[in-house]
């Protein structure tokens with residue numbers, strides 16, 4: 001049975017190359033062909049010996065999810081629906097901005113966690129994505145945005161400069177596959193992204209925040225959404241298992257471990273450049289969806305400041321994207337401004353996320369894909385609504 005090369009990080013690729021009797025440098029060449037150049041046809045990998053290409057044709061393939069739909073919103077946000085078999089589809093979104101291009105990547109088919117305000121959560125859950133299905137989203141997007149995997153042919157600049165694991169699913173519930181995919185994203189022979197430009201967003205799986213810190217530290221975002229356990233239990237049910245005190249302590253540990261490269265190198269030196277590339281960010285981003293009359297009052301902002309004063313952090317306030325039967329409404333602009341000002345006045349960085357891609361349902365919390373739900377959540381919900 002041929003192996004899928006998209007499933008392998010550099011170490012696994014080296015093991016595979018050794019298993020077919022080839023030298024280690026062939027693994028680096030293959031990594032560059034598959035990821036950096038976005039090539040899936042071994043015959044086009046022209047600097048590989050003919051004999052190796054023949055072996056690869058028998059022993060390996062580059063198997064990608066196939067494209068079901070490709071849509072572009074008026075603001076340039078682009079969304080792909082990719083087929084991952086058995087009636088399941090996952091969504092990937094590219095958000096172009098003046099100084100960067102961010103790809104929002106999915107980690108699961110649906111999500112098992114059922115956050116109250118989340119459209120993906122409503123779809124139910126089918127399974128974890130494999131490494132090739134996670135990294136395949138980046139591979140696809142690079143190809144769709146411009147054939148060469150890393151740069152804009154006109155300017156030489158990268159098209160995808162940032163990755164956020166904020167699509168469908170809870171990344172830290174699919175830990176091993178997500179971490180392998182992260183390693184490929186960071187690999188200089190593959191996509192060569194810095195740890196600061198790759199963000200994992202979690203709803204708060206505390207033990208795996210600690211594992212991520214140890215195994216593959218990248219930028220960390222936490223879906224906070226409430227300043228106390230009573231409200232968070234309702235909005236983000238995983239909070240009942242790992243309440244705020246545990247979550248915030250894990251965030252503090254994560255950030256404390258971030259500047260681990262030792263010392264402060266001279267500005268502009270090679271050491272500084274290396275440190276900037278190899279360190280994750282030294283703060284946590286708290287995501288906070290603004291729900292009218294639920295979590296958007298000044299008292300909530302002040303409570304947030306109290307509970308987060310020990311974790312270096314910034315806040316990203318997200319206007320809620322309504323969807324049918326969500327039961328929530330978006331906070332008004334005045335409420336959002338007032339909330340943001342309380343945080344800013346306390347010296348905390350707080351930004352308001354611009355809503356992008358609304359017209360193709362590519363905005364935060366709107367990704368729904370096609371989920372062959374194994375949890376029967378949708379049926380349960382419909383019964384509840386009828387009752």
Ligand code: SF4
Nearest residue numbers: 111114115118121169
């Ligand atoms: S917010 Fe994230 S963790 Fe919560 S249900 Fe949605 S996808 Fe899952």
